Amino acid sequence: MLTIKDLVYSVSELKDDGTEKRKEIIRGVDFTFVQGKFYAVTGPNGSGKTTLSKLIMGIYKPDSGRIVFDGQELTGLSISERARLGIAFSFQHPARFKGMSFRSLLGIAAGTDDEKVLHRILLRVGLCSFDFLDKEVGSKLSGGEIKKVELATTIARNPRLAIFDEPDTGIDLWTIGPMVELLQKEQHENGTTTIVISHNEKFLRAADEVILLKNGKVAHVGSFDNTLPMLKDIDLCSWGEHCLEETDARCYR
Amino acid sequence: MLDAIDKQLLKAVADLEQIPQGAYNIRKNGQLESRKVTANINIVANARKSGIDITVAPGTVNESIHIPVILNKANLLDIVENRFFIGENSDVTIVAGCGIHCGSDKPEGHAGIHEFYLEKGSRIRYVEKHYAAGPGSGKRTLNPVTKVYLAENAHVEMDLVQIGGVDKAERKNEAELGPGSSMLITEKVMTDGKQRAVSNNKIILRGKGSRAELISRSVIKGSSKQDFFGSIDAYAQSYGHLECDAIIMDKGTNETVPALRSFHPDAELTHEAAIGKIANAQLMKLMSLGLEYDEAVSRIIQGFLQ
Numbered sequence: 001m002l003t004i005k006d007l008v009y010s011v012s013e014l015k016d017d018g019t020e021k022r023k024e025i026i027r028g029v030d031f032t033f034v035q036g037k038f039y040a041v042t043g044p045n046g047s048g049k050t051t052l053s054k055l056i057m058g059i060y061k062p063d064s065g066r067i068v069f070d071g072q073e074l075t076g077l078s079i080s081e082r083a084r085l086g087i088a089f090s091f092q093h094p095a096r097f098k099g100m101s102f103r104s105l106l107g108i109a110a111g112t113d114d115e116k117v118l119h120r121i122l123l124r125v126g127l128c129s130f131d132f133l134d135k136e137v138g139s140k141l142s143g144g145e146i147k148k149v150e151l152a153t154t155i156a157r158n159p160r161l162a163i164f165d166e167p168d169t170g171i172d173l174w175t176i177g178p179m180v181e182l183l184q185k186e187q188h189e190n191g192t193t194t195i196v197i198s199h200n201e202k203f204l205r206a207a208d209e210v211i212l213l214k215n216g217k218v219a220h221v222g223s224f225d226n227t228l229p230m231l232k233d234i235d236l237c238s239w240g241e242h243c244l245e246e247t248d249a250r251c252y253r
Numbered sequence: 254m255l256d257a258i259d260k261q262l263l264k265a266v267a268d269l270e271q272i273p274q275g276a277y278n279i280r281k282n283g284q285l286e287s288r289k290v291t292a293n294i295n296i297v298a299n300a301r302k303s304g305i306d307i308t309v310a311p312g313t314v315n316e317s318i319h320i321p322v323i324l325n326k327a328n329l330l331d332i333v334e335n336r337f338f339i340g341e342n343s344d345v346t347i348v349a350g351c352g353i354h355c356g357s358d359k360p361e362g363h364a365g366i367h368e369f370y371l372e373k374g375s376r377i378r379y380v381e382k383h384y385a386a387g388p389g390s391g392k393r394t395l396n397p398v399t400k401v402y403l404a405e406n407a408h409v410e411m412d413l414v415q416i417g418g419v420d421k422a423e424r425k426n427e428a429e430l431g432p433g434s435s436m437l438i439t440e441k442v443m444t445d446g447k448q449r450a451v452s453n454n455k456i457i458l459r460g461k462g463s464r465a466e467l468i469s470r471s472v473i474k475g476s477s478k479q480d481f482f483g484s485i486d487a488y489a490q491s492y493g494h495l496e497c498d499a500i501i502m503d504k505g506t507n508e509t510v511p512a513l514r515s516f517h518p519d520a521e522l523t524h525e526a527a528i529g530k531i532a533n534a535q536l537m538k539l540m541s542l543g544l545e546y547d548e549a550v551s552r553i554i555q556g557f558l559q
Contacts, residue, residue, distance in 0.1 A: 057541060059537055059541075078540070078545075078546075079537065079540040079541055080540045080543055080544060080545050080546070083540065083541050083542060083543040084543050088541065089541045091534070091537075091538065091541075093534070094534075094538065095532060095534035095535040095537070095538040097535055097553065097556050097557075098470075098498060098556070098557055099470070099556040099557045099558065099559045100552075100553070100556030100557075100559070101556075101559075104552070104556060105542075108539060108542050108543075108544060108552065109542045111543070153538075153542060157542065157543070
């Protein structure tokens with residue numbers, strides 16, 4: 001349902017001598033996501049996980065390559081257009097909106113302000129208190145609450161493809177299990193193709209396929225069990241280029 | 254008689270489609286248009302620049318007072334001084350507001366100077382909306398002044414809104430709080446084009462246990478300019494908070510100067526101030542929910558001024 005072909009994305013970076021150079025963050029990714037499957041994307045910091053997901057949503061524009069969704073070329077389509085095609089994105093650090101109630105935000109996501117519909121969405125995502133709708137999506141929400149808001153607005157879209165960027169950030173350990181179950185339920189009941197970016201074992205175990213990214217490339221694809229040894233072996237250090245040698249005292253590991 | 258334009262202005266500033274329930278005083282072009290008093294709320298003309306004195310009897314609850322002002326006369330600069338005497342343990346809503354319709358190139362303006370005296374344990378909710386419209390190019394000016402004096406355990410909530418169309422506004426809010434009294438002021442102002450709005454606020458926490466919160470939200474479009482000056486001075490064990498946020502669109506400019514002064518060791522005063530454009534993360538989020546860029550901007554502003 002989603003095919004990524006030879007995707008490249010770079011950013012400009014200042015060198016020590018003040019000149020600019022291009023740094024490739026995504027260095028030729030090819031992958032096909034199958035309808036209704038649950039994917040976990042993992043890999044070291046700086047491997048390009050978030051960048052790849054933002055390229056799919058249209059938040060970043062690739063240098064080259066193609067992204068095809070249900071047979072439609074996404075290149076050139078805006079974020080809004082991609083959203084209307086059925087792609088939803090859950091941000092790692094969700095935006096907060098001064099003065100805007102959760103009711104308004106959820107209403108935008110669901111495309112209706114019908115109370116009954118909003119209540120059904122709350123129950124679907126396990127937010128049992130309807131009073132929560134009148135809370136401001138502002139700075140007073142806790143880290144866990146804002147992530148629940150983010151999750152609810154993503155699911156309210158009834159997306160064909162849902163991308164969750166580190167959904168467990170700021171969530172307490174006891175909530176991660178139910179969150180995994182919720183995403184699996186959405187996958188099974190609505191056939192939502194699900195991509196979760198995470199380091200959390202619970203998400204990796206729930207995935208049909210684990211995609212391991214390293215240095216902007218797909219390093220490995222497989223089940224959790226056959227990816228686990230790779231995850232243990234992989235160099236999770238992102239200070240590699242600053243490192244002199246294995247035993248150097250500057251090593252931050 | 255009220256014509257169609259008057260009715261439109263009344264709708265904009267006081268949400269009035271018909272003659273209001275309860276007490277009211279409608280002022281048009283510097284003259285009394287109509288007035289109604291109730292058993293508990295009296296309205297009489299005072300000697301100060303054709304203003305009114307409104308007296309709410311002690312213990313009056315669940316009643317409202319509407320005192321809208323409308324203007325559509327060229328070269329009229331209407332100044333009015335009103336006083337509100339709110340009796341002990343009463344709880345009333347006051348809806349004020351001024352609507353200007355400008356049909357010529359001549360200026361029109363209004364300055365409503367409102368003094369509130371709240372007796373022990375009384376509560377008011379004061380809603381004031383300012384709005385100007387019309388095809389004329391004349392300058393529309395609104396310079397409101399509110400002065401509030403709160404006796405023991407009195408409480409006031411003020412919603413001050415300038416919706417649009419006002420070329421120049423200079424607001425002055427002053428308050429002095431007695432023991433155990435509290436106030437919440439929310440001010441929302443949107444300017445566009447070359448409009449200019451200044452808000453000066455001075456809150457004095459005089460009594461023990463008094464609490465004041467002032468929230469200012471500004472949306473500054475076009476090349477307009479809005480400035481906010483707010484101060485809280487505490488002379489007792491008290492709590493005060495200032496929150497001023499300005500969203501700059503286009504080429505708008507803003508000066509925000511919050512000031513806190515404590516003259517008592519147990520005063521707790523805080524402020525939060527922010528000036529900036531709409532955050533990119535907010536736009537991305539709403540666009541990822543299917544809104545186009547312009548719709549996303551408008552929903553963010555709408556929420557901010559909610």
